[in-house]
Amino acid sequence: MRFTSVLAAGTAAVLALGLTACGSGDGGGDGGGGTDDVTITMLPKNLGNPYFEASTAGAQEAADELGATVEEVGPDAASPDAQVPFINTAAQQGVGALVVSANDPTAIGDALEEARSAGTKVVTFDSDTEPQFRDLFVNQASPEGIADKQLELVADQIGGEGEIAILSASANATNQNAWIALMEEKLASDYPDIELVEIVYGDDDDQTSFDKTAALLQSHPDLKGIVSPTTVGIAAAARYVSTSDAKGRVAVTGLGTPNQMREYVEDGTVEAFALWNPTDLGYLATQAAAALASGDIAGEEGDTFDAGRLGEFTVGADGEVLLGDPYVYDETNIGDFDF
Amino acid sequence: MRNVLRRREAGIALALLVVIGVTTAVQPGFLLSAGGWRDLLLTPAILVVLAVGQAVVVITRNVDLSVGSVLGLTAYLTGRLFLAAPDLPILVVALVAVAAGALLGLINGAIVAFARVPALVITLGTLYVYRGVTLTWAGSDRIDAGDMPRTFLGLGTRQVLGVPVLTIVGAVVLLAVAYYLHTSRGGRQLYATGSDPDAAALQGLPVRRRLLGAFALGGALAGLAGVMFAARYGTVSSGAGLGMELQVVGAVVVGGVAIFGGSGTVAGAALGAMLLLTINRALPVVGIPDFWQRAVVGVLIIGAIALDRVLANRRSRRLAAARDTDPPATTPPGDAPPGTGPDDREEATA
Numbered sequence: 001m002r003f004t005s006v007l008a009a010g011t012a013a014v015l016a017l018g019l020t021a022c023g024s025g026d027g028g029g030d031g032g033g034g035t036d037d038v039t040i041t042m043l044p045k046n047l048g049n050p051y052f053e054a055s056t057a058g059a060q061e062a063a064d065e066l067g068a069t070v071e072e073v074g075p076d077a078a079s080p081d082a083q084v085p086f087i088n089t090a091a092q093q094g095v096g097a098l099v100v101s102a103n104d105p106t107a108i109g110d111a112l113e114e115a116r117s118a119g120t121k122v123v124t125f126d127s128d129t130e131p132q133f134r135d136l137f138v139n140q141a142s143p144e145g146i147a148d149k150q151l152e153l154v155a156d157q158i159g160g161e162g163e164i165a166i167l168s169a170s171a172n173a174t175n176q177n178a179w180i181a182l183m184e185e186k187l188a189s190d191y192p193d194i195e196l197v198e199i200v201y202g203d204d205d206d207q208t209s210f211d212k213t214a215a216l217l218q219s220h221p222d223l224k225g226i227v228s229p230t231t232v233g234i235a236a237a238a239r240y241v242s243t244s245d246a247k248g249r250v251a252v253t254g255l256g257t258p259n260q261m262r263e264y265v266e267d268g269t270v271e272a273f274a275l276w277n278p279t280d281l282g283y284l285a286t287q288a289a290a291a292l293a294s295g296d297i298a299g300e301e302g303d304t305f306d307a308g309r310l311g312e313f314t315v316g317a318d319g320e321v322l323l324g325d326p327y328v329y330d331e332t333n334i335g336d337f338d339f
Numbered sequence: 340m341r342n343v344l345r346r347r348e349a350g351i352a353l354a355l356l357v358v359i360g361v362t363t364a365v366q367p368g369f370l371l372s373a374g375g376w377r378d379l380l381l382t383p384a385i386l387v388v389l390a391v392g393q394a395v396v397v398i399t400r401n402v403d404l405s406v407g408s409v410l411g412l413t414a415y416l417t418g419r420l421f422l423a424a425p426d427l428p429i430l431v432v433a434l435v436a437v438a439a440g441a442l443l444g445l446i447n448g449a450i451v452a453f454a455r456v457p458a459l460v461i462t463l464g465t466l467y468v469y470r471g472v473t474l475t476w477a478g479s480d481r482i483d484a485g486d487m488p489r490t491f492l493g494l495g496t497r498q499v500l501g502v503p504v505l506t507i508v509g510a511v512v513l514l515a516v517a518y519y520l521h522t523s524r525g526g527r528q529l530y531a532t533g534s535d536p537d538a539a540a541l542q543g544l545p546v547r548r549r550l551l552g553a554f555a556l557g558g559a560l561a562g563l564a565g566v567m568f569a570a571r572y573g574t575v576s577s578g579a580g581l582g583m584e585l586q587v588v589g590a591v592v593v594g595g596v597a598i599f600g601g602s603g604t605v606a607g608a609a610l611g612a613m614l615l616l617t618i619n620r621a622l623p624v625v626g627i628p629d630f631w632q633r634a635v636v637g638v639l640i641i642g643a644i645a646l647d648r649v650l651a652n653r654r655s656r657r658l659a660a661a662r663d664t665d666p667p668a669t670t671p672p673g674d675a676p677p678g679t680g681p682d683d684r685e686e687a688t689a
Contacts, residue, residue: 215623243496263484
């Protein structure tokens, strides 16, 4: 998945969330029936990746609340079959559940099937396998959710009317194109006063995105907002706007990571941007894994389970659980994140 | 005066003025707004520095394809230095990066000069090696704007009397290198080496030393460009400068530096860099769709090479005609010290 690989390019630093501290307070007692002895293995794409450190912190938080134990294992590099030995080991240990972000949709399929036949429940998060290899997939965001949230942000920031442009990744990036198509539909139906004047492609390259931003501002003097549904693009656009006379006049929003955007949120170039919250994602995946392992749910469509502070979730078609709308980062909360 | 107008550089400068003029007519803000004026001068600054370095290498009948990777490595180094020691003076960081670039260039030069393998192949190899080092070092890590001092990032956009600092850096580099190439003995020897390596060796010119110097200078300037890149873009990932070598070679060729060495000026290369990037910025403003822009740049490069070829043919015909009518006195084949002659000659043909 192109987008997560971009995400994975986060800066190094261990997550120190305020949330983790709050969570442990009311844990202990209310773990519910049979979850006390559940052991869960957390298998991210690779270790040492700030994005997954954030999701593991969420997993730890959920485990503390449930009285379960979580162990994180994983390869150093995110190559397709590097996760196989870790899956085999977890199956031999007889862990209750395996929470995995798949490096490849099929390469780890056999290993997962073997683990499941040994009684281990498998939950994928962030990056899915083929549906037959896992019990549940905890999806970080739906394309509709991502498209809607970005439009909501930009409409809010430009006062509901005016010209906007989109700065995308490469012209053939599947995710971005799907989101842009949804945004175009939604613009036509729900935002009649906002005009999308141009879509440009920065190729997920800082320099190209930066120069394209300059060109956008040149060629559309009345531009009021730039939406960049890619972490590289939004940072480059924000950097250009922050040092130009368009600062304060042209809104920049889209999908970004807190570390990349901190500078521009603090200096006022960017009001707010969106992305899912990897801590919540790890938290929800662990809650789902514990519910499966303790037999509270079977993973069928329509099953519901309680996910602690995030509330109740329902399993959708193809065993998918949707985390919800993307999380909005702004001046008030960006200091709480470090990935 | 006529001589000045007939120079290759004048043609490129004219093309540049036409591009600026037409685009400004379509969208006055392209030149006449504060942001437009700044971008016009600022955007080409990094490529100008790279192109000056590349021109020196190409003049010796070599090419350095690794400059994009050197830029990436030194830009990342710049960020890491600031992370490790936030109080380090900017000048010290810049000097370290330039020295690192010079070292990387020297490695290229040493392999080309001593192993006698074509520079195209060697630097294609080091392009991957240097990029690999950056990838290993950086991994999925990245330098963000917040990791570098504000004063340093400020240099990326600050202006002195309406001229951006980075542009001033580019202009100083251009003037210094142009002066060296035009007036010093070493500079002239670079041209001699490139125009006929065998003859240069037979003349007893220190061909090998000149090659090392040219590559080291090219590397040092790529290191400087890395520092400028970090200041300008504020974000350095392991992919910084990816593919830039082609832009640089394009700029040099468009600027009239013959790819077979021996002729051209760094001023031409700098103008070529400005022309390429200004066209890049002008095309969207005049309404040419994103996807066509690269094609237009490609046509420009091919056109420049074709023009080069035509001019070279015409010149050699004219020289041949001049020779037939007025044969010059033959000079003895040089006063090379007997020991070094053959050695240098072989290397020069590499």
